[in-house]
Amino acid sequence: MALGPNTAAPFAARPKVIANAVVSVIWLTLLFFGFRSVWKYEATAGATGPAPTQWPAGAPVSFDPARSNLVMLAHPKCPCTRASVAELTRLLTQAHGALTASVLFYTPTGEAGWENEGLWKTVAAIPGVQVAADPDGIWAQRFGAETSGQVVLFDRRGQILFRGGITGARGHEGDNAGENIVLALALGQAGSDASTPRETPVFGCEIFSPEAHPEKPSLTSLP
Amino acid sequence: MTAPVTSLLANTAASVAQNDTLEANAQAWYQQALRELQAGTDRFFAKLLLGQWIAAIFLAQFLSPLTWAGRTSSVHPHVWIALFLGGLVAVFPALSGFRYPGQTLTRHTLAIAQMLMSALLIHVTGGRIETHFHVFGSLAFIAFYRDIRVLLTATFVVAADHFLRGIFWPQSVFGVLTASPWRTVEHAFWVLFEVSFLIMAIKRSLEEMLQVARRQITLEDLNEAMEEKVRARTEQLRQTEERYRTLFEDAPLGIFQASPTGEILVANGAMLEVMGFSSHEEMRAAGARLHGVPASNPTVEELLQRLKVKGQLSSQEVAWQRPDGSTVRVQESFKALRDCAGEILSFEGTAEDITQRRELEERYLQSQKVQAIGQLAGGVAHDFNNILTAIIGYSDLLIDKGGLESVPRAQVHEIKRASERAASLTQQLLAFSRKQTLLPRVLRLNTVVSEMDQMLRRLVGEHIQIQTKLASDIAAVKVDPGQVQQVVMNLVVNARDAMPDGGKLTIETANATLDEEYCRLHPEAVPGTYVSLAVSDNGVGMTPEVRARLFEPFFTTKAVGAGTGLGLATCHGIVKQSGGTISVYSELGVGTTFRAYFPTTRESVEELVATERSASLSSGSETVLLVEDEPMVRELGVLALSSLGYRVIEAANGVEALNRLEKMGADSISLLVTDVVMPEMGGRELARHARRLHPGMRILFSSGYTYDAIERGDLLEHGTYFLAKPYTMALLADKIREVLESPSTVPVNGAATAN
Numbered sequence: 001m002a003l004g005p006n007t008a009a010p011f012a013a014r015p016k017v018i019a020n021a022v023v024s025v026i027w028l029t030l031l032f033f034g035f036r037s038v039w040k041y042e043a044t045a046g047a048t049g050p051a052p053t054q055w056p057a058g059a060p061v062s063f064d065p066a067r068s069n070l071v072m073l074a075h076p077k078c079p080c081t082r083a084s085v086a087e088l089t090r091l092l093t094q095a096h097g098a099l100t101a102s103v104l105f106y107t108p109t110g111e112a113g114w115e116n117e118g119l120w121k122t123v124a125a126i127p128g129v130q131v132a133a134d135p136d137g138i139w140a141q142r143f144g145a146e147t148s149g150q151v152v153l154f155d156r157r158g159q160i161l162f163r164g165g166i167t168g169a170r171g172h173e174g175d176n177a178g179e180n181i182v183l184a185l186a187l188g189q190a191g192s193d194a195s196t197p198r199e200t201p202v203f204g205c206e207i208f209s210p211e212a213h214p215e216k217p218s219l220t221s222l223p
Numbered sequence: 224m225t226a227p228v229t230s231l232l233a234n235t236a237a238s239v240a241q242n243d244t245l246e247a248n249a250q251a252w253y254q255q256a257l258r259e260l261q262a263g264t265d266r267f268f269a270k271l272l273l274g275q276w277i278a279a280i281f282l283a284q285f286l287s288p289l290t291w292a293g294r295t296s297s298v299h300p301h302v303w304i305a306l307f308l309g310g311l312v313a314v315f316p317a318l319s320g321f322r323y324p325g326q327t328l329t330r331h332t333l334a335i336a337q338m339l340m341s342a343l344l345i346h347v348t349g350g351r352i353e354t355h356f357h358v359f360g361s362l363a364f365i366a367f368y369r370d371i372r373v374l375l376t377a378t379f380v381v382a383a384d385h386f387l388r389g390i391f392w393p394q395s396v397f398g399v400l401t402a403s404p405w406r407t408v409e410h411a412f413w414v415l416f417e418v419s420f421l422i423m424a425i426k427r428s429l430e431e432m433l434q435v436a437r438r439q440i441t442l443e444d445l446n447e448a449m450e451e452k453v454r455a456r457t458e459q460l461r462q463t464e465e466r467y468r469t470l471f472e473d474a475p476l477g478i479f480q481a482s483p484t485g486e487i488l489v490a491n492g493a494m495l496e497v498m499g500f501s502s503h504e505e506m507r508a509a510g511a512r513l514h515g516v517p518a519s520n521p522t523v524e525e526l527l528q529r530l531k532v533k534g535q536l537s538s539q540e541v542a543w544q545r546p547d548g549s550t551v552r553v554q555e556s557f558k559a560l561r562d563c564a565g566e567i568l569s570f571e572g573t574a575e576d577i578t579q580r581r582e583l584e585e586r587y588l589q590s591q592k593v594q595a596i597g598q599l600a601g602g603v604a605h606d607f608n609n610i611l612t613a614i615i616g617y618s619d620l621l622i623d624k625g626g627l628e629s630v631p632r633a634q635v636h637e638i639k640r641a642s643e644r645a646a647s648l649t650q651q652l653l654a655f656s657r658k659q660t661l662l663p664r665v666l667r668l669n670t671v672v673s674e675m676d677q678m679l680r681r682l683v684g685e686h687i688q689i690q691t692k693l694a695s696d697i698a699a700v701k702v703d704p705g706q707v708q709q710v711v712m713n714l715v716v717n718a719r720d721a722m723p724d725g726g727k728l729t730i731e732t733a734n735a736t737l738d739e740e741y742c743r744l745h746p747e748a749v750p751g752t753y754v755s756l757a758v759s760d761n762g763v764g765m766t767p768e769v770r771a772r773l774f775e776p777f778f779t780t781k782a783v784g785a786g787t788g789l790g791l792a793t794c795h796g797i798v799k800q801s802g803g804t805i806s807v808y809s810e811l812g813v814g815t816t817f818r819a820y821f822p823t824t825r826e827s828v829e830e831l832v833a834t835e836r837s838a839s840l841s842s843g844s845e846t847v848l849l850v851e852d853e854p855m856v857r858e859l860g861v862l863a864l865s866s867l868g869y870r871v872i873e874a875a876n877g878v879e880a881l882n883r884l885e886k887m888g889a890d891s892i893s894l895l896v897t898d899v900v901m902p903e904m905g906g907r908e909l910a911r912h913a914r915r916l917h918p919g920m921r922i923l924f925s926s927g928y929t930y931d932a933i934e935r936g937d938l939l940e941h942g943t944y945f946l947a948k949p950y951t952m953a954l955l956a957d958k959i960r961e962v963l964e965s966p967s968t969v970p971v972n973g974a975a976t977a978n
Contacts, residue, residue: 017328020319020323020328021328023315024328024332027311027315027316027332028335030311031308031311031312031339032387034307034308034311035308035339035342035384035387036387037308038304038308038343038346039387039388041300041304042346075291075293077289077291077296078290078291079286079287079288079289079290079299079301079349080287080290080349082286082349083349083350086349106293108293108294111294137293148291169350171287171301171349171350172346172349172350173349173350173351173352174350174352205290205291205292206291206292206293207292207293208292208293209292209293209294209295210292210293210295
């Protein structure tokens with residue numbers, strides 16, 4: 001490399017330095033608020049409905065009395081639920097067969113192109129996972145889910161053990177409390193520890209259209 | 224402190240100073256290189272950020288184009304985030320990178336933006352673990368800056384992301400709901416792990432850059448020193464080449480290089496001059512070759528053959544013909560340059576124009592010849608003239624003495640005439656060899672020529688027309704008028720003989736100035752003002768060969784007995800002895816012009832007084848001391864002077880004469896007549912003693928010797944006279960009378976005459 005003249009423009013003058021600094025501070029401030037909004041959006045949990053205490057009769061997926069049964073209620077076109085499906089896959093791997101998992105996808109009646117598309121195909125490819133359609137979200141309502149990606153865990157007797165999301169934020173993969181609880185309950189490691197949370201926030205799209213389900217049940221504690 | 228130690232310390236100090244300078248230069252080079260690298264990295268990140276922004280938009284549009292609520296959908300927030308927040312992240316730093324590359328603030332801004340872009344992409348891709356590698360990649364990219372502070376800024380951004388999220392949404396980071404909070408620490412560890420290695424890499428890289436800078440500066444320093452040496456050597460070479468080129472170009476000797484076929488490739492100025500070319504272009508255009516002409520020269524093939532045998536040829540003399548037709552005599556030397564196989568590559572050699580040298584040598588030989596003859600003539604002149612003096616003298620006595628029959632008297636006249644011709648021949652011999660005694664006088668040549676006019680017309684005859692053109696403002700010259708007459712007469716006779724069928728003869732006088740150029744062409748001449756005396760004819764003219772030998776003694780084109788071959792040689796000798804020069808211009812069949820140049824003088828012109836002799840011999844009664852070592856001449860003198868009435872006391876040499884003077888008393892001697900060259904005491908010394916005894920004594924020198932013998936010293940000073948041998952009785956009588964009747968202190972130059 002030849003030693004050439006200094007090509008770096010020096011700070012021409014103090015006012016310019018100050019202006020750059022001011023612009024930088026403004027830029028950083030805007031960034032702070034911008035990312036704060038993103039974080040806020042991702043950390044805002046969705047709604048949940050009233051949870052059943054027992055495995056609902058007539059569900060479109062079968063109940064396995066030999067294992068814990070996990071049901072995920074999902075909107076098939078919600079991009080955020082992709083993270084929930086990824087966590088479900090990881091969960092099943094770590095459970096080593098202690099779980100029977102099912103996914104019920106919301107399908108609006110009379111509209112084509114909702115089944116076997118996108119997430120549906122992804123979930124259908126997971127070994128051992130039952131997939132079924134949930135026309136107009138009837139079974140989502142019965143399982144007490146209003147936000148895509150919510151899971152409900154039942155023990156071998158059909159008693160509810162847990163409900164909530166298995167992602168730490170909206171559409172964000174990674175370690176999270178819901179996944180850890182489900183895994184512990186499925187493996188029988190949770191015990192009777194009262195401090196063990198039985199419910200976590202759910203992050204994802206709304207399963208129902210606002211006009212189709214005006215009354216959103218608030219999140220309530222399970223018994 | 225001893226001198227070596229002082230010198231060592233001085234050298235050490237100089238070395239330290241030089242090292243400091245090199246280190247400072249290396250640091251400057253290093254800083255500059257770092258600035259340029261960082262400026263380049265700024266531009267790289269500016270482009271990268273814009274590319275990532277666009278990629279984020281495409282990713283968001285691809286992965287999460289819509290968000291849903293039942294069967295209704297709207298644009299997913301990730302798309303807006305990618306578009307607007309991505310733009311906020313990328314645009315300002317990118318502009319800074321393009322506009323202010325290399326500045327510290329730009330670097331830090333770009334580093335912050337890059338890390339935030341990682342965060343943005345992680346968000347847009349749903350927090351995929353693979354996307355987290357973007358953080359590590361970004362840190363590695365930021366390490367391109369080789370600025371640890373920038374890397375720390377980027378690390379700070381990662382930390383701040385977790386910190387701020389911990390403040391506002393602790394469950395997403397520290398996890399009140401998280402079963403494994405140490406995972407965050409694990410993330411931080413891997414980030415710090417990479418950063419630690421990157422810092423080490425940056426440090427090493429900077430150290431390497433500094434080493435490179437030091438090597439570069441050392442190399443540049445060496446290179447500069449080398450270039451300086453090269454410049455110095457180049458200058459030395461240039462000066463050397465200049466010296467040799469000047470030596471070659473300005474050499475007085477012709478130097479050349481020729482091809483094996485004899486074509487001259489390179490020649491210096493002297494060589495061009497020898498060959499008769501005015502420029503190299505003219506030489507090349509003429510295709511100059513060695514030994515082209517004349518035919519008498521060896522050919523190139525002959526030269527090659529000789530060189531094969533001898534290897535080189537030295538100082539061979541040949542004649543070259545110039546383009547203008549003139550011939551130049553050249554002394555040349557050759558050397559053949561051969562390749563490894565022995566084949567001749569070219570000739571190198573020298574050539575010297577020796578034409579002038581040869582001419583000078585010939586002139587010198589001619590001069591030597593004349594000198595030898597002159598020495599011979601001078602050597603015999605004394606004895607010969609003494610003999611002739613006796614013959615002529617006794618002839619005069621017999622003729623003057625009454626009682627001889629007519630037949631014997633005529634025979635004595637013939638003896639005298641033959642003796643006079645012999646005397647004349649002797650004078651001519653002395654004249655051409657410039658050894659005769661000149662008695663110069665200040666005069667105008669017009670006077671001499673005018674006085675000779677009638678005599679010359681009788682000499683040439685009526686079939687030749689003489690025309691005289693005498694310049695009216697002719698300058699004065701200091702010459703021996705008798706010798707000038709001799710010159711005119713010889714030239715006129717020569718012209719006459721060149722026009723056997725008659726013609727026109729012109730005698731011309733004029734003022735002339737001989738300049739340097741004329742003298743360069745005529746080496747015998749000396750620059751100055753002259754009076755020219757030209758004798759022209761329209762006769763047969765001369766060939767160059769005759770012209771070359773014209774002034775050579777005894778060279779003649781006339782029939783045997785018609786000429787002695789001494790006429791023009793005599794003219795040449797007289798003119799040269801008079802300080803002048805003589806030239807000739809002749810064309811065969813057209814005519815010839817001789818032009819004699821006599822140097823002018825500022826002295827006043829003397830009147831030429833013709834001396835008239837009385838019919839009878841001058842007589843007297845004074846006492847004359849006659850000193851002569853030659854008995855024959857002495858007896859003749861005693862007899863002749865006694866017969867004229869003088870009282871004669873004789874002496875055989877200077878010593879004897881001095882004894883007589885002292886014995887008789889100097890006052891009793893009226894005239895001392897003495898030979899110049901005598902044994903024991905010569906005439907010169909005798910005269911000096913006589914003057915001491917009698918300061919007013921009149922002295923008459925007489926000698927058969929010539930110029931060399933009598934012109935040395937002050938022989939012809941005031942009160943002395945000279946009479947050349949051989950002389951007649953009449954001349955002797957007139958001279959003695961002249962001396963005796965002259966005042967004792969009269970300068971001799973104004974009155975002395977010879978012959």
